[in-house]
Amino acid sequence: MQRTSTVRAALPLTALMAVAVLTGCGASPTSSAPHPATPAGGGAGTSAKSGPGTVPATVNLAGLRWASGAPLPIAVSEVGIAVLDGKIHVLGGYVAGRAHSTTHLVYDIAAGSWSTGAPLPKALDHIGVAAVGGQLLAVGGYGTAGSPTRQTYSFDPAAGAWTTKAPLPLARAAAVAEVLNGKLHLVGGKGPGGDTGEHDVYDPSTDTWTTAAPMPTARDHAAAAVVAGKLHVVAGRPGGLTVHQVYDPKTDAWSTAAPLPAGRSALAGASLGGRLIVVGGEDAAETQVTSEVDAYDPAANSWTSLAALPAGRQGIEAAVVGNRLYLPGGGPSAGGSEQSSRLLILS
Numbered sequence: 001m002q003r004t005s006t007v008r009a010a011l012p013l014t015a016l017m018a019v020a021v022l023t024g025c026g027a028s029p030t031s032s033a034p035h036p037a038t039p040a041g042g043g044a045g046t047s048a049k050s051g052p053g054t055v056p057a058t059v060n061l062a063g064l065r066w067a068s069g070a071p072l073p074i075a076v077s078e079v080g081i082a083v084l085d086g087k088i089h090v091l092g093g094y095v096a097g098r099a100h101s102t103t104h105l106v107y108d109i110a111a112g113s114w115s116t117g118a119p120l121p122k123a124l125d126h127i128g129v130a131a132v133g134g135q136l137l138a139v140g141g142y143g144t145a146g147s148p149t150r151q152t153y154s155f156d157p158a159a160g161a162w163t164t165k166a167p168l169p170l171a172r173a174a175a176v177a178e179v180l181n182g183k184l185h186l187v188g189g190k191g192p193g194g195d196t197g198e199h200d201v202y203d204p205s206t207d208t209w210t211t212a213a214p215m216p217t218a219r220d221h222a223a224a225a226v227v228a229g230k231l232h233v234v235a236g237r238p239g240g241l242t243v244h245q246v247y248d249p250k251t252d253a254w255s256t257a258a259p260l261p262a263g264r265s266a267l268a269g270a271s272l273g274g275r276l277i278v279v280g281g282e283d284a285a286e287t288q289v290t291s292e293v294d295a296y297d298p299a300a301n302s303w304t305s306l307a308a309l310p311a312g313r314q315g316i317e318a319a320v321v322g323n324r325l326y327l328p329g330g331g332p333s334a335g336g337s338e339q340s341s342r343l344l345i346l347s
Contacts, residue, residue, distance in 0.1 A: 077340070266281045
């Protein structure tokens, strides 16, 4: 990918409303063992968090605004989310300042209301979640022992039940979970030996895992999305990275793109209007939440600074359906002691 200089031009979002919701985490909440915060995770060319609907080739970012949707039944952070059959599924995470939960909340986009789904078979947080082949996949995450896990679960919405699938080759949590060409790609995260660039690919048709080219920079708590058929991974830990790397499934190779202008981690990522949108998170010291919102244009290989959110959030993931971006829950402060029940919608 050809590199050009990073651009950070202010964009006048004239009607941005004073609301926010983002992702990240610092110190763990009450738990049997301390551990960190969120990653981010479709079909070919779309984010694993994306749902059906026609997305314009470009979106007028200056016309976007934030609004509040129906609040979640409970306050959560450090969740995994994915869109399936017009519903946003919110899984696992922190609840009431405590790590590891079997939470399964379902937001019906058409009705604008929440319900409760079948709980996860195991209490988890920092879990990789994606929708592929008409099913939800929930992979890895931190378990009640505070260590990364290997389990893979599949949820069939018709049966309303979870089943156990082939386990991950390497246990890990806070990894990127995205879908390319009908397969789940789990990249990076925190493994038993620390941060990794491990890149494992799950084929739901055969219930098997294979290995793809590892991400050059080992990291966890990164933002990611699939834009124009390529997987973008940006920022993350340790140390609030700015590194932006891009995976091309056609060549099974990674390239480097323009870095994020300011390092941060535990931020949300999504694909909207042909661009990578990253929102909020924690600063490099993991002591402050940030309200930064940035958009990456792959055609120009440059970043644009959007109007900042009025209040930072961390510990969330983003879902895109049509031309709307959904951000449920999250942590309003660094660490995992606080959770939000607010649903924010960018449209």
